[in-house]
Amino acid sequence: MSINVRLEINNITKKFKQKTAVSSFSMVIDSNECVGLIGPNGAGKSTLIQIIADILYADAGDIVLDGQKISKMKNHIGYLPQYPNFFSWMTASETLAFMGTLSGISKNQLQKDIPILLEKVGLGKEAYAHVGTFSGGMKQRLGIAQALLHRPAFIIMDEPVSALDPIGRREVLNLLKDIKKETTILLSTHILADAEEVCERFVVIKNGYKIEDATKLELLNRYQDSAIFLAVQKKDVKWLTTIEHLPYVKRIENCGEGFKVYVNHLEKDAHRLLQYGLDSNVLFTKFDLGLQESLEEIFLELVV
Amino acid sequence: MNTFIALSKKEMNQMTKEYKVVWLPIVYILLGLTQPIMMYFLPAILQSMGGIEGIIIDPTMAKPGGEEVLASTLNSQFDQLGIIILAIATMGIIQGEKANGMMAFILTRPVSITSYLNSKLLTHYILAVLCISLGYAMSLGYTSYLFTSVPIMRALIALAFYCIWLLFIITFVAMMSTFFNSTPFIALISIGVLFICRFCAGLHPFLDVINPASNSLYATTIIMTGDIEKWYSFNIIVTLLLVLFMMAIMHHFIAKKKF
Known part of the structure; x- marks a missing residue:
């Protein structure tokens, strides 16, 4: 995509009843960065990701992509939920066609792109299998495929590898390494080794607060004995x-x-x-x- | 517009895959058949059941007219068992995708809430209208065969009125489905409120004007007498406004992400 992505997260705060999930969180992600959002379970990672994906409303603060409110930029964002859920009666390629049409991609374009994309995520053989028969890893890969389909400039992934077995993890990580060459990525995880492989920059979140934001090198130097x-x-x-x-x-x-x-x-x-x-x-x-x-x-x- | 078409297609495919397009029409056809057949055989049924000692069945009892039978199809089949079945068939319309996260997922795409809601309501409404029409046609056919025939124009106008009440039913169940997360609760509260509306119809002229269920009552009156009163149109407008209002509430509810 031609737009130069710069995502600004300004003072996002989100409360659920008594519990504050995210507290005045700010950060800036520049074009072609790959940022890992890291934190223990319940730190507020998913909440933050869902706010960026415009699924949840923030109580305060705003998120701006390329100078525009995020809710107006949906076509430039690819989102992978933590547990991607699809209609079990659709086949893999039907799912992609459906999601693609929603993003306004023409039929011809979809017919060309879908087989290539399915091949890329390793689902080439399962193109006409029903999603209901898919394993967790296959669903995850289909989720990645749908996030890539409209060629977004910015991809948000909520725990893309946490639910996978070592083989699936490896495949998805390799896929991510491939994707990040042309796309800005923000992914959340609680497993640092995964983030370490694909991300250069780490943002650590704990109890809703940002407690660290540094590149891998900076982190290592800072904590060097x-x-x-x-x-x-x-x-x-x-x-x-x-x-x-x-x-x-x-x-x-x-x-x-x-x-x-x-x-x-x-x-x-x-x-x-x-x-x-x-x-x-x-x-x-x-x-x-x-x-x-x-x-x-x-x-x-x-x-x- | 494109997203609306894509979503509607998806809804239709889903209804096909879930066999809703098969069982719902069958149920309504059976409902439509029940009334004329039961009324035709009622004297025979009563006689064969026994226990009628002391009760004299008047052999000269006039057979009910076709109009009466068709009207009672609407108000004692479609408005009772029919509402229950429709509420159960529609209760998951939004709740299902709300619960499994598909709605939020779909809305991360550039899809407007309006086209999302409209695709749901329209497809379910069309299915309901088709089912009701089928059942109604069955009832009409058997009524003319077993009793007297009903003027076709009257029957059609009555059906049109009934479809307005149907629009309210579908929208109301969809609204409950947007608000609540438990399907039994959605079905229960929908059935409860719709029944209350239906029972209140005809109680008081003022209530009738704002009660969407009056459309169903008008439908039966039209079948029986063929008269269309002027204030009927006022009631149609009020019902359509109510439907629009409910759609606005659903839109607001989803836009505020209170699910």
């Missing part, structure tokens, strides 16, 4: 007690099969430590700089 991971041979374990008293070593932690040595200045101190080790005739089996926590750990740290 100045620590050295090292492992030595058994006979040299004694040596470790001596380094504890070195002025530049803050503390030592036992960690799995090795030790984490916390220092002040990572590179300078690593050099000194290595030198000290060599001088003491210690054989290192592992020496790792700048221990990175996995995103999963960062995520846990953020939300728990």
Whole structure:
């Protein structure tokens, strides 16, 4: 699509009776970004996604796509619900034809596009099977197909892979990687590893509040420990007690099969430590700089 | 407009797949047959049931006229069992898609709520009109065969009046279906309110003007006497306004996303 998508979410607040699901949430998504909305169950992800998809009303705040209210831009948005539900009596290609007609796509165009799209999402053989016979993964793929059908500039997906088995997950993730080349994507998930594969930017939401918004690199750097991971041979374990008293070593932690040595200045101190080790005739089996926590750990740290 | 056609087609396909286009006409045909046949055999039935000692069946009792039989098809079959069946057949019209999320899903597409609602109401209304017409035609045929024939013009005008009452029935059930989530409750409250409307018809001239069920009463009067009074048209206007009002409420309800 020719429009340059820029989605602005301004101060969205949504209350359900007593519970506030989303509290003054703001963010901006630029063209060709792939943003992962991450949060534990009940954090308000689905509510936010449904507000963006114009299924729910926000109590306050507005959402603007390319300078227009989101409700007027439905043709530029593809939406995949958490549990895509279709009419069980329709076949896969009938479903797409129906959804496509609703988006105002001409019959000829649909006839051309549907088989290609079904092939793309791996449902080529099931084009004329009834949706009622589909498994969860197949429905999910059909859901993705319907979200792509009208070639939207912006796709919103609510937990696209959470309900799938590992094989289905892999297929859908590969599909997403393919899609994101030409489309802006916002997807929600509570499994960080999934988001990590396709998204560059993560927005973490907890209890309705945005608590983090950063790219993967920023996140990793921000939560990087100045620590050295090292492992030595058994006979040299004694040596470790001596380094504890070195002025530049803050503390030592036992960690799995090795030790984490916390220092002040990572590179300078690593050099000194290595030198000290060599001088003491210690054989290192592992020496790792700048221990990175996995995103999963960062995520846990953020939300728990 | 395109979305309206696509949605209407979908509704029709769905009614076909759910066999609603088969069973609903059959039920109405049976309903239409019941009245003339039962009235024809009533004396025989009473006699064979026994327990009529002391009751004298007047052998010179005049057979009821065809008009009377056809009119009673409307008010004692279609307006009783007919309403119950129609309410049950229509109760899921919006509730079903509301419950499984299809309505919200469809509305994420550039589809106006008006075309969504209109497609639902129109297709269900057309089906109901077809079923009623079939049942009515059956009743008319058997009435002319077993009793006396009814002037065809009268019968048609009466049917037209009845269809206005039918429009109110469908819209009302659809409105309940928009408001509530439990199908038994939708059916119960629809049947209750529609029955009350029907029973109130003819009680008071003022009530009659604003009561949509009066159209059904007029239909029977037209069959019996052939007279069309002037105020009937006023009642039609009031009923149509009520229907429009209910559609506006449904639209508002869905637009405000209170489901």
